[in-house]
Amino acid sequence: MSDLLIRNLNRFVTLTSEENDTVLSLFRPRNFRRHQFIQQEGEVARYETFLLSGLTRTYEIDEKGAEHIVLFGTEDWWVGDLYSFLTGLPSTYAIDCLEDTQTMQVSKDDLEELYVRVPKLERHFRIMIQKAYITSTRRITSSLRKSAAERYMDFIRTYPSLEQRIPNHQIASFLGITPQSLSRIRAKGNTRKTGK
Amino acid sequence: MSDLLIRNLNRFVTLTSEENDTVLSLFRPRNFRRHQFIQQEGEVARYETFLLSGLTRTYEIDEKGAEHIVLFGTEDWWVGDLYSFLTGLPSTYAIDCLEDTQTMQVSKDDLEELYVRVPKLERHFRIMIQKAYITSTRRITSSLRKSAAERYMDFIRTYPSLEQRIPNHQIASFLGITPQSLSRIRAKGNTRKTGK
DNA sequence: CGAAAATTTGACATGACTCAACTGGAGTGG
DNA sequence: CCACTCCAGTTGAGTCATGTCAAATTTTCG
Numbered sequence A, B: 001m002s003d004l005l006i007r008n009l010n011r012f013v014t015l016t017s018e019e020n021d022t023v024l025s026l027f028r029p030r031n032f033r034r035h036q037f038i039q040q041e042g043e044v045a046r047y048e049t050f051l052l053s054g055l056t057r058t059y060e061i062d063e064k065g066a067e068h069i070v071l072f073g074t075e076d077w078w079v080g081d082l083y084s085f086l087t088g089l090p091s092t093y094a095i096d097c098l099e100d101t102q103t104m105q106v107s108k109d110d111l112e113e114l115y116v117r118v119p120k121l122e123r124h125f126r127i128m129i130q131k132a133y134i135t136s137t138r139r140i141t142s143s144l145r146k147s148a149a150e151r152y153m154d155f156i157r158t159y160p161s162l163e164q165r166i167p168n169h170q171i172a173s174f175l176g177i178t179p180q181s182l183s184r185i186r187a188k189g190n191t192r193k194t195g196k
Numbered sequence C: 001c002g003a004a005a006a007t008t009t010g011a012c013a014t015g016a017c018t019c020a021a022c023t024g025g026a027g028t029g030g
Numbered sequence D: 001c002c003a004c005t006c007c008a009g010t011t012g013a014g015t016c017a018t019g020t021c022a023a024a025t026t027t028t029c030g
Helices: A003-009 A017-026 A082-087 A108-117 A120-145 A148-158 A160-165 A168-175 A179-189 B003-009 B017-026 B082-087 B108-117 B120-145 B148-158 B160-165 B168-175 B179-189
Strands: A028-032 A037-039 A047-053 A055-061 A067-074 A093-097 A101-107 B028-032 B037-039 B047-053 B055-061 B067-074 B093-097 B101-107
Touching: A003 A017, A003 A047, A017 A108, A037 A047, A047 A067, A047 A082, A067 A168, A067 B120, A082 B120, A101 A108, A108 A120, A120 A148, A120 B067, A120 B082, A120 B120, A148 A160, A148 A168, A148 A179, A168 A179, B003 B017, B003 B047, B017 B108, B037 B047, B047 B067, B047 B082, B067 B168, B101 B108, B108 B120, B120 B148, B148 B160, B148 B168, B148 B179, B168 B179
Parallel strands: none
Antiparallel strands: A028 A101, A037 A093, A047 A101, A055 A067, A055 A093, B028 B101, B037 B093, B047 B101, B055 B067, B055 B093
């Protein structure tokens, strides 16, 4: 199962089998059930979490108590609050599971040790973050210029598999719109009859 | 002047003076005048560009021909289209100068060589991109949840010095609103008299 | 100086929000 | 198995923020 982690880390660099073992010795498996928190708001992010299976949501809570989903995560993804992880300051994000979820976690100290023992991983994570950064900048453009309907279409095109696993009101939260608006957008899209 | 580049690269790691010299041997100074393009839309991004002075804008042009500013850059910032730079595909971004601008540029090959000759720089750029990524994710949240007025206030709070150097319609483009809307937002904010 | 660009203002249109009510399905306990 | 509740989803009516189109005014800079 932790193969997935090894494959992930060997995507941009090639590790020897000893290096792979070093990786495995520093990551710890941890499983979560549906509704369980991987990380609570206000707490320092002590781990970066690699997802082996399942589904998570990372979200913020605003002054009015409303949840705003920032990211869904599923197998072969990393989740965590990099800011809190790096600075040691309390996180403003919460992460919980929409499905039972298997993970491998690494602490900050262990990750630093890993960078020392397997310097190639600096490269891996640089490239990985570069890609995440590119995706992120594109999402800014899209969130600033596109209508809610376009953003929804983009979402189901980009994550067709997730769209079926995630309730609509959560998708609405991710898109930054109300569930009502999403419902109307969907109603408009489905011009075809219900097949009755 | 290129001190600024050396200081930038020594922010998260410490380079020896030979390593600094290696850096300098692989970067090339290049100066641009106001209105000149650092990079044109449709062309492959062959360089990453470090800004020593001046002011740039990175923007996209949509189907209707409207410009959308993605990023302003000024001294001690990096600009370029990482996606195009990494993939070799034509860039969808254009970068031009709002002021005369001095830069240091590095080509893809030279940067790869630099990573080989000064591996510490993998770490530097990993950390740098991590920070950029964090900023970027926060901007997504803000663009999805905040009103235009709030985003404008955030902008002038975050970049007080830029706000004075950049024409309003460019700020509007960056915020994803029309110049008319920005004008109204400003009018509302300035309840105090003009001091006449 | 004079043309072009930037900014402001007004009138109106529209997309998305809020509040509220209703529907339908999933689980629960009697 | 039914009555009940809870929650997601839908729908309607009214409101508000922002966009669009147009014109007047001011500023910039070539």
